Amino acid sequence: MTSLNFIHPPDFKNITKNKKIEQAPLPKRAILHLSQHAGAPSEPAVNAGDSVKTGSLIAHAKGFISANLHSSISGRVIAIEESPHPIIGISKAIIVESDGQDTKASLDSIPAKDVSALSKEEIAALIREAGIVGMGGAAFPLSVKLNPPPAKKINTLIINGAECEPFLTCDHRLMLEKPKEIILGAQLMAKVLGVKDIIIGIEENKLDAIENIKSALFRIKDENCRINMVNLKTRYPQGGEKQLIETLLDKEVPSGGLPLDIGVVVNNVQTVFAVYEAVYLRKPLYERVITVSGSFPSIAKNILTRIGTPIKDILDYCGLSPKAGVYKIIMGGPMMGVAQFNLNAPVIKGTSGILALDKKFKVKEEELGCIRCSRCIEACPLGLMPCAIGLSVKKERFDIAGSYDPLDCIECGSCSFVCPSKIPLVQLIKLAKLKIKRR
Ligand code: SF4
Ligand code: SF4
Known part of the structure; x- marks a missing residue:
């Protein structure tokens, strides 16, 4: 059973939301x-x-x-x-x-012709060829999402503009700067899936993006499908696929199931933009917009960066001083991101941001024992029992942990965020998932 539980961490989006996308x-x-x-x-x-x-x-x-x-x-x-x-x-x-030249190659398997004349098979082939994956973090190959088994009839395409992770504003900027391209990309996806209904969901802390998309929708008509723009309440993790579906359609993805099991496909706005580029510009996925932010406002930017660029190069470009007093570098947002130990690691297709945090973000208190307060249960958007899973993992009872459905966990971090005993619940649940998958 799921329930719509959300939390409200501080969003820190003011740091970069007015920073236009610049080319790194x-x-x-x-x-x-x-x-x-x-x-x-x-x-x-x-x-x-x-x-x-x-x-x-x-x-x-x-x-x-x-x-x-x-x-x-x-x-x-x-x-x-x-x-x-x-x-x-x-x-x-x-x-x-x-070689410093940046000489371009392009997708050329389908002869150049008017995009409206492309068949859905040709559009799907260009998307597959372009190497597009989900760019909201999960990095699931898009060509697989757009090719559901014949028994699964898809009737709704959701475009995810929630961007609920604190600090990150790269999707927000893209919606402000490329609204037309996002709508054209969504229409291409709808054609491949054969769906008539597209819903674009954007959180209300991005009212300018909502207005921008609405006015672009007014200008770009498509007789083959309906596009509905929906304002979402600002809360975390609004942008999780299952949460978005429940909020927008009042439908529940079954435990262990996928959105396509209930006729829905969800894609993030950057993924949709990549589809536009692949089909209209014949451009493979080799760059993306990321947010650079954190405790040091002087480095804050939204940048279009090449995939494969080392994190260190990005932080150097943004002007992070070695003496700045960095405590932690995170790839992604603070709730779902991953701490970095080697700054030679590069940006990958699913990278949405790089955060440089100082000691104010260090968890000061020591981990204490569980006081059975149930806050983690109340916070879990999936209705799971994080405390029970965490406790079982600590005792290495993965058989018991498995009975609490840890594989349904979307690793949103809400349980760890609210736990007064500072128990690293999401890390324990990740471990449970790993052990259970290996069996
Ligand atoms: S990390 Fe997993 S268990 Fe914890 S609140 Fe999120 S979905 Fe629930
Ligand atoms: S929030 Fe922390 S202390 Fe409270 S029940 Fe969950 S694990 Fe225990």
């Missing part, structure tokens, strides 16, 4: 991981010594749940080797050294 410099070296999406790592299509262009295919999707990978700069492949990864520690990557 090209990295001297791009570290392009073969694992930067859900599913099987992609398979290299190049060797060390090969010349590549920006947008050249350098690794193929391997299997059904996988994604193509393209070079984000032009230059030469200097190695295919283990390299720091921002989420999984270390993993194989194709390293490309820049």
Whole structure:
């Protein structure tokens, strides 16, 4: 059983919400991981010594749940080797050294023609070829989401503009600066899925984006589908797929199920924008907008950066001083992001932000025992029992932990945030998920 539980952490979005998207410099070296999406790592299509262009295919999707990978700069492949990864520690990557030219390659499998004349199969092929994955964080290959089993009839496409994670404003800026492109991308997705209803959900703390999208909708008509813009209350984790579906459609995704089980596909606005670029501009996914923010307002920016750019290069460009007093660097937001231990790890397709935090963000109190206050249960948007899962994991009773449905956890971090005993519940639940999946 689910329940619509939400929390209200401070959002810190004022730091960057008025920062226009600026182009970050090209990295001297791009570290392009073969694992930067859900599913099987992609398979290299190049060797060390090969010349590549920006947008050249350098690794193929391997299997059904996988994604193509393209070079984000032009230059030469200097190695295919283990390299720091921002989420999984270390993993194989194709390293490309820049020639400084940024010579472009483009998607060319479908002959150039008017986009309105493209069939849904041709649009799907361009999306697959472009290596697009969910850019809200989960990095699930989009071509798989857009190709549901024949028995699953999809009737609604939801465009997720909630961006509920504190600090992050990259989606907000994209909706302000590229509203027309987002709508055109959504229409392409709807054509592939054969759906007539698109809902765009945006939180009310982004009223300017709501107005922008509304006025773009007024200008771009599509007789084949209805697009409905819905204002969402500002609360966390509003942008989780299951929460968004429940808020917008009053429908519940069954435990262990997927949105497509109830006829829904959800995609983040950056993913939709990437679809626009793939189909209208024949551009593979090799760059994305990220927010750089945290405790040091002088470094705050929204930047369009190449995938594979090391975190260190980004922080240098934003002007983070080595003497600034950084306590922690996080990739992503503070609730769901991952602390970084090696700043040579690069931006990947699912990276939404980089936060530099000072000691004010350090959890000061020591972890205490559970006082059975049930706050974690009240906060969980999935109606889970985080305390029971956490306690079982601490006792290494993964069999008991498994009986509390930890695999349904979306790792939103709300339980850890509210726990007065500072128990790292989300980390314990992640461990439970890992152990249960391995069995
Ligand atoms: S991290 Fe998981 S268990 Fe904790 S509140 Fe979020 S969904 Fe619930
Ligand atoms: S919030 Fe913390 S202290 Fe309260 S029941 Fe949950 S785990 Fe125990």
